Amino acid sequence: MTDFVTDNSIWDVAETMPLDQLRELQLHRLRRTLERVAEVPFYKEAFARSGVTSTKIKTLDDLRRLPFTTKKDLRDHYPLGFLAVGRDKVARFHGSSGTTGKPTFVAYTNEDLNIWSDLCARFLVGGGLRPEHTVHIAFGYGLFTGGFGLHYGVERVGAAVVPAAAGNTRRQIMLIRDLGADVLVCTPSYALNIAETTRSTGIDPKELSLKFAHFGGEPWTEDMRNQIEAGMGLLAFNNYGLSEVIGPGVSGECPVRNGMHIQEDHFIVECVNPETLEPVGEGESGELIFTTLTRQAMPVIRYRTRDIARLYHSPCPCGRTGVRMSRVVGRTDDMLIIRGVNVFPSQIEEALLRVEGTAPHYLIEVGRPGTLDEVTVHVEVRPENLSDKMSRMQELRNQIDREIQSITGLRVKVNLVEPQTLERFVGKAKRVLDHRTEKNDA
Ligand code: DLL
Numbered sequence: 347m348t349d350f351v352t353d354n355s356i357w358d359v360a361e362t363m364p365l366d367q368l369r370e371l372q373l374h375r376l377r378r379t380l381e382r383v384a385e386v387p388f389y390k391e392a393f394a395r396s397g398v399t400s401t402k403i404k405t406l407d408d409l410r411r412l413p414f415t416t417k418k419d420l421r422d423h424y425p426l427g428f429l430a431v432g433r434d435k436v437a438r439f440h441g442s443s444g445t446t447g448k449p450t451f452v453a454y455t456n457e458d459l460n461i462w463s464d465l466c467a468r469f470l471v472g473g474g475l476r477p478e479h480t481v482h483i484a485f486g487y488g489l490f491t492g493g494f495g496l497h498y499g500v501e502r503v504g505a506a507v508v509p510a511a512a513g514n515t516r517r518q519i520m521l522i523r524d525l526g527a528d529v530l531v532c533t534p535s536y537a538l539n540i541a542e543t544t545r546s547t548g549i550d551p552k553e554l555s556l557k558f559a560h561f562g563g564e565p566w567t568e569d570m571r572n573q574i575e576a577g578m579g580l581l582a583f584n585n586y587g588l589s590e591v592i593g594p595g596v597s598g599e600c601p602v603r604n605g606m607h608i609q610e611d612h613f614i615v616e617c618v619n620p621e622t623l624e625p626v627g628e629g630e631s632g633e634l635i636f637t638t639l640t641r642q643a644m645p646v647i648r649y650r651t652r653d654i655a656r657l658y659h660s661p662c663p664c665g666r667t668g669v670r671m672s673r674v675v676g677r678t679d680d681m682l683i684i685r686g687v688n689v690f691p692s693q694i695e696e697a698l699l700r701v702e703g704t705a706p707h708y709l710i711e712v713g714r715p716g717t718l719d720e721v722t723v724h725v726e727v728r729p730e731n732l733s734d735k736m737s738r739m740q741e742l743r744n745q746i747d748r749e750i751q752s753i754t755g756l757r758v759k760v761n762l763v764e765p766q767t768l769e770r771f772v773g774k775a776k777r778v779l780d781h782r783t784e785k786n787d788a
Contacts, residue, residue: 358468360611361666368667372614373406375639380412382430383645388419409614409637414623414648420450420590429453431643441489442589449489452589453643459498461640462592465609466499469598472607472666473583474558475529477504482527482556484536485563486512486773491593492563496531499595505529512536512772515543522554530559534566534574534582535775538706541577542770552579560585562594564774565674565692569699573706584673590649591636597671602663605670612640615669616648617657620678631656633678634671652678654690682712682778684719689754691777694723697749703731703742707768713781721758723750729765 363371380400383389392413393399402408420428425448429436437456441449454462475481481500485492493511500507508525510518512532518540522530530537537559544551556578562585571582585598586606596613597606608615617632618625626632634651656672676690683689691710698704705726712721725746733739743760750758769776 358464360609361468361472361607361668363611363667365667368610369406371611372639373403375611376406376409376614376637377401377403379637379639379641379645379647382642383647386428386430388415388423388428389413389647406614409616409648412637412647414635414650415646416650417450417590417652421448424448425451426453428644428646430645431455436643438494439489440491440494440589440593442491443489450590452491452593455642458592458640458642461612462495462595463498463502465592465595465612466495467502468609469583469585469595469607470496470499470503470560472598472600472664473560473585474581474601475500475503475505475560479505479528479558480508480525481505481529481531482508482510482518482522482525484510484512484518484530484532484540484772490773491587491589492533492773495587495593495595496560500531515539515772516547519544519547519549519554522556523549526555528555528557530556530578530580532559532561533563533771533774534561534570535564535771536773537561537574537578537582538570539770539772541574551577554578556580558583560598562586562598565676565680565690567673567692567696567699569696570706573699586671586674588651588653590646591638591651592641596636597668600662600664600666604662605658605672607662607666607668607670610668613638615657615671617655620652620654629656629658631672631675654678654681680778682710682721682780684712684721684756687754687756689721689756693753694750694758695777697753698723698725698746700749701742701745703728704746704762705765707770708777709768709779710777711779711781719782721756722761723758724761724763724768726765726768727762732764 377400398411435455436453438454439451441451443449483496487493510521541551559580559582575582583599587594587596597608599606614637616635620633631654634653636649637647638645653674654676655674658670675692681688705728707726709724746760
């Protein structure tokens with residue numbers, strides 16, 4: 347791995363920009379952004395209320411005088427109330443699909459698309475992509491930003507793309523084998539699905555040509571990474587982004603793989619307590635807030651992502667200067683409150699992956715049959731660990747129960763199910779079934 351830690355020939359200068367220069371650039375770009383959104387009704391009103399204008403922003407700390415933007419604000423101005431350019435300047439639309447109702451649209455000018463490709467190229471190169479590689483993209487191509495974002499990023503690097511898109515897993519495996527892809531791009535849960543389907547056809551996924559993977563689009567744990575890497579014989583990198591901010595390309599891991607570098611020349615990040623909205627201390631977890639610095643068609647100011655993560659400002663051995671974010675541990679709207687205890691699905695995943703004999707396929711079902719919340723974790727047993735012996739299965743259940751309790755402090759019901767019985771996903775996995783409330787993603 348170290349060979350490309352030191353291979354900095356393909357870096358963009360912005361990635362290693364001295365911090366004082368970076369902050370100066372951010373301030374300049376922030377002021378430009380404020381000018382660009384001055385006529386967007388939501389911001390026009392908000393700025394008028396707070397009395398802030400671009401000329402009053404003297405330092406980056408003044409950012410805190412600006413209003414937050416929420417998903418609800420975007421919804422309230424559906425479909426294109428946040429557009430900051432004329433329709434004639436729009437080159438493409440994408441959208442994030444809510445679990446209910448209408449998508450949130452995002453618009454891009456040609457310049458936005460150009461920058462987006464650069465940003466994706468940058469994190470891909472950071473994670474080992476080189477022009478001689480072939481990249482298999484198994485993200486949906488459509489309103490979802492994953493497919494197109496990564497596609498143009500790979501092309502920008504000069505590597506070959508296989509735009510396989512999502513679904514039809516057996517065909518995906520055939521394409522990977524026949525075209526000899528070196529790099530896999532998809533959600534981590536879909537990678538598990540590919541690995542499992544490969545095995546079911548009698549092929550060891552390690553025998554495929556894949557060397558690297560770039561996973562993103564959903565939360566995953568370090569244990570999941572270890573499991574995928576060991577099972578598929580590749581190095582897996584994490585990358586993060588969201589449609590409202592740009593799509594993939596907000597941050598990605600370098601070879602050190604100790605957090606994802608935020609591409610700070612294009613985004614300002616803050617980490618706040620989701621209740622008080624006050625900044626949290628260094629390395630403490632909080633909600634990430636992003637302000638775009640170069641978006642033209644639809645800039646956002648202090649966008650509340652609802653993603654919970656930590657920020658690290660300490661220098662990274664790779665030489666990139668951008669602040670790093672931890673894995674996303676969960677979303678404020680994914681957080682389950684079980685009998686008063688806050689639990690993220692990723693904590694349950696972490697517990698399950700510590701127990702030998704279970705497969706990384708699970709479903710968390712929450713209900714309140716009486717007055718108390720009850721959680722049942724359905725988890726698949728690996729075929730080789732299925733046993734006719736009640737005692738062996740009981741032991742496995744107890745082990746899972748203990749791990750979950752040690753990580754979350756909660757007692758849950760564990761339901762072991764046969765291999766291949768839980769739903770598989772081609773895009774983002776859905777791990778929680780909460781019967782207590784109708785989930786509302788507004
Ligand atoms: O998922 C953009 C993307 C596509 C990123 C492909 C990376 C790769 P949305 O559909 O708008 O956009 O969903 C954004 O997905 O707020 C996070 O909750 C979650 N998410 C994205 N990447 C990660 C990640 C794309 N690496 C939402 N780890 C975000 C954890 C992630 N969660």
